[in-house]
Amino acid sequence: MPWIVSLVGVWYLVSPWIVKTAIGAMWNSIVVGILSATCAYYYSPEKSWQRWLGILLGIWVVIAAFIDPLKTGPGYMWNNVLVGMLIVVAGLAAISPKHR
Numbered sequence: 001m002p003w004i005v006s007l008v009g010v011w012y013l014v015s016p017w018i019v020k021t022a023i024g025a026m027w028n029s030i031v032v033g034i035l036s037a038t039c040a041y042y043y044s045p046e047k048s049w050q051r052w053l054g055i056l057l058g059i060w061v062v063i064a065a066f067i068d069p070l071k072t073g074p075g076y077m078w079n080n081v082l083v084g085m086l087i088v089v090a091g092l093a094a095i096s097p098k099h100r
Helices: 002-019 023-041 048-064 074-095
Strands: none
Touching (some): 002 074, 048 074
């Protein structure tokens, strides 16, 4: 699952230039994209904080889609919702006992 979060993090990092977002949304995407991709790249099964950070970042991405200063249109909103859901689902899958 970490490779999925890495890919999604990189997508979220470059998405402001593809979807054409406002400056605040662009910085949000850069910071969250770098954090999620880096956290997933250096994933270690012994470090549960990485999984929880991924889940929190995914929840933040979904919430950020509906914050007025970060809202730039339906394309960016759906991008945030889908990316956030993917990050949360991958994080929850990493927490499950099957993946420990």
